[in-house]
Amino acid sequence: MTLYAETPSLRARQMALDAAVAAWTYLWVRTGMWLHDLVAALVEPGRMLEEGGSRIAQGLGSAGSSVSGVPVVGRLLSGPLDTAAEAGRALERAGAAQQEAVMTLALVLGVVVAVLPIAFVALRYLPGRARWVREATAARRLLGSAPDLRLFAIRAVANRPLSELRRATPDPAGALESGAYHALAALELRALGIRTRQ
Numbered sequence: 001m002t003l004y005a006e007t008p009s010l011r012a013r014q015m016a017l018d019a020a021v022a023a024w025t026y027l028w029v030r031t032g033m034w035l036h037d038l039v040a041a042l043v044e045p046g047r048m049l050e051e052g053g054s055r056i057a058q059g060l061g062s063a064g065s066s067v068s069g070v071p072v073v074g075r076l077l078s079g080p081l082d083t084a085a086e087a088g089r090a091l092e093r094a095g096a097a098q099q100e101a102v103m104t105l106a107l108v109l110g111v112v113v114a115v116l117p118i119a120f121v122a123l124r125y126l127p128g129r130a131r132w133v134r135e136a137t138a139a140r141r142l143l144g145s146a147p148d149l150r151l152f153a154i155r156a157v158a159n160r161p162l163s164e165l166r167r168a169t170p171d172p173a174g175a176l177e178s179g180a181y182h183a184l185a186a187l188e189l190r191a192l193g194i195r196t197r198q
Helices: 008-068 074-145 150-159 162-168 172-178 182-191
Strands: none
Touching: 008 074, 074 150, 150 162, 150 172, 150 182, 162 172, 162 182, 172 182
């Protein structure tokens, strides 16, 4: 597999773009993690609410149990205390639910903020990069197995702009017909970042 061009200018450009995409990805992953941590810090009020509700429920529940044994008025006093203890348990549940909601929001926001810009760049850059890798790898294999430049000369005539063809040879069609493939093939191989072998 050919990951980088042989020609120095194209190889330097490819390496610079790969490094820029890696840096972009790192930047947005760190930004997503920072946002996650920032939002996750909002979990503290929910934790305090849960702990406070738990303490209220335990204290009032214990008080209700203690007064229930008092003769005559025990049942009368324990009812409101048990009701207040249930309200404390409701606060505890609300605190736990708030913490869960904050952590879910922190995760979703962190992932979305990281993924969207990374996906935008990846979808614009990676298909072209993968296409180049496939083409350059296939071209190198063809050059290694059968160093006939005719195919590359034909591809140059089909793919390269007319101005480039004219710079390579004054008569591109004539060069193809006469078998003078080297200049045209070199043009196509240079576009792929491959040095000509002849």
